Amino acid sequence: MNFTDTLHKNPIFELVAHTARQQGVEAYVIGGFVRDLVMRRPSKDIDIVCIGNGIELARQVAKESKRENQIAIFKNFGTAMLQIGEWEVEFVGARKESYQRESRKPIVEEGTVTDDQNRRDFTINAMAISLNESNFGDLIDPFNGLKDIQKKNIRTPLEPAITFSDDPLRMMRAIRFASQLGFDIAPDTFDAITQMKERIEIVSMERITEELNKIILSPTPSYGFKLLFHSGLLSIIFPEMVALQGVETLEGKGHKDNFYHTLQVLDNVSKHSNDLWLRWAAILHDIAKPPTKRYDKKVGWTFHGHEDLGAKMTPGLFKRFKLPLNEKMRFVQKLVRLHLRPIALVKENITDSALRRLLFEAGEDLEGLMILCRADITSKNHDKVKRYIQNFDKVERKLHELEERDKLRNFQPVITGEIIMETFGLKPSKEVGDIKTILREAILEGEIRNEFAEAYGFMKETGRKMGLKVQKEIER
Template sequence: MDKVELPEHPIFHVVTEAAAALGTDAYVIGGFVRDLVLKRPSKDIDIVCVGDGIALAAMVAQNLPHKPKVSVFKNFGTAMLRADEWEVEFVGARKESYREHSRKPEVELGSLDDDLKRRDFTINALGISLNKQNYGELIDEFGGVKDMKRKLIRTPLEPGITFSDDPLRMMRAIRFASQLKFDIDPDTFDAITENKERIRIVSQERITDELNKIILSPTPSYGFKLLFVSGLLQLIFPKMTELHGVETINGNSHKDNFYHTLQVLDNVAEVSDDLWLRWSAIMHDIAKPDTKRYSPKVGWTFHGHEDRGARMVPKLFKDLKLPLNEHMKFVQKLVRLHLRPIALVKDTVTDSALRRLLFEAGDDVEALMALCRADITSKNDTKVKRYLQNFDKVEKRLVEVEESDKLRNFQPVITGEVIMDTFGLKPSKTVGELKEILTEAILEGKVRNEFDEAFAFLLEKGKEMGLRQGHSNN
């Protein structure tokens, strides 16, 4: 058998000694071995022993110099400890059997062979011996190393059974293909297609966790195309699949917004690892199917899809069990504003329009501009180049306006309290109207956001509305 050189770290030799003392065999297994062979960084080590994993973890912790704390999960028969930058999990070798309506297996103690058989893919069904008699020996019962060389995702056992038993493995197959830029074995992919309906028994949280990992892969469109062709995307994110297709009337066609969205996502992925900016790319045109109209005079339109899309974001996040917090608000904001910089590119750029964009985008203006650049997906290279050069000009002007007017996240110096004190008002519609008039005047450049100038403007507007300074007007 081939030997693998393990990293120089005391954890491996400490496990060897502890396993010998307990009269058990121990192996590094799964993803850590895969990543070691692929020369990818990995922070998680899984140790399987043919015996009591919790007892092995306790002895290893005692024998490590820093004597780490052991976290025990008795229900799962696992234990975990930290060794420097690594998280090390210990478990006894096991075999599994599944019931039809649950992806939670019935588990019993088993051999190393049983444990390797239960792994999802051949590239994860690898082990390295930590035993004195064959330390460093690679265990590869299912040709995982060969599959890595062929860049292939394949199940160790019959794929239909593998996916029916635990349908989340269908998402994991596509996730690994997307992360590693591997192909999925044809029989394995056919089994995903045949078992796709089984995904319904998996919790949305687990599905979304895998989906996020696909989104964070180097070229996320690859994972989404596999999800779409297999039929899984229609089940886990139907709103996105509605973007697919081209309609033609009187020879006029619109572009396929599904493939456009995937191109925008890939474009964003080239410049940013931010998950939520990538989600903004996925959602930016999500309302196009709902706003699509055809007119003989102008052809296809999607008027208001940015506002409709922004209103859809909270429900989509809720359905996907994504966080309903500042990340959702960020995506919502970028969906709502994604056409604004493009409009600035087309028109003569006024300071007023730039001020409004800075005011509304706030600290997310750079992210918005990254999304807008990614949204230029024409096959006409000259057109793309021209648009991107225009974006350069807009960004330069944004910097200039921001430096002179400081309008990013600005708050008018005249607050609601100042307005109420000045005119003897209580909280009311009038106070809101005056605040709005003042904000508009600052954004239009009629008034600078400085107290004396803004206050003089306030008194003038109050007078026009029949309000008197220092008097109760309620």
């Protein structure tokens, strides 16, 4: 197969080919760009391997294109990155690698293009296209990567045990590519993952999480998680999720398998949002069901308080996975804590008070919460699901009507702590907090409007009942 016409459409390849000839080195496009070119997938990352000094070739390409200020050199890795328009072009010299068992850091030596292809993780990533004058555009595919793309197959170029022992992160990458591309993993490759799963423990959590997030963001993330589960990798990197799996039955009463339910919720969310953190909320929404599981003879299995415990577990899980402990974590934590609230409203006569509280607590994250809650409605009984969704539509309509009327999203009472302290001559104290709480509850219950005159009068009356005297009248 020859890609000459395709390469001519992008001036970068002519530039690199011309510079490599001037330098007297062979150069090839290799890896993911070639795979995506064959699969007609968009890609903005180009990997160039040359037989020689990759950094020196990058410097000369930068000089030829007058982009000396757009090159980044990583001497420790023997690579250079050059930004050319919207393209990120990485240059490296062809290498052969060997590994020591207790480390992912390879011993690197200069090699041929064949050596470089041998060290690649999968056949679909080991294809190269020549940029050399004698065979410009030719596909070099020693491991039948093209055939594996046609068969939708993930397979290692060398013996899988060697590939995974050298770099155990490749086990995660195999599952990530399968999940992203909708490919199968070859039986011997998957068997090697199951046999060598403990090797993942020498990989840093940052690298594991990077691959895990890509699985979470794939079109049908449940597929990747099922592969992680059946390979045994999930029990090592995320035992809390594995604990969700299984059904226990007592006196003829069983509960649903919360692992597969979670995967269904995750897939449901993925149909409506590409937000990584909303997908993490789907993963964690029932994470505390195993420790809260109880059996009651009258009602069967219960998981009381799993939403609150799950919210408490969220920061610890984020810390372990090296995920950000900022507003992203707080968003996930909030959705885990609130995920039952809208569903509970479906089951009862909806009061404005209950809706106000949900609006107040969800704030700007209401849309994400509603996507999660809709996704959480899973059942094999389609009529039951349809009925719940229709009721949920009513809840959403009422929420939007109330929001329009009361403007409660992220609302703050018009009476602040400063106003309370100034009115009654107080310093920061329990009394100030008590008055703020009573005032907030009165607004949420609809007893008073969140307007200054009405709320101020209510505050003064509340203070009087607590034995406080007005020291200063405040006007607005």
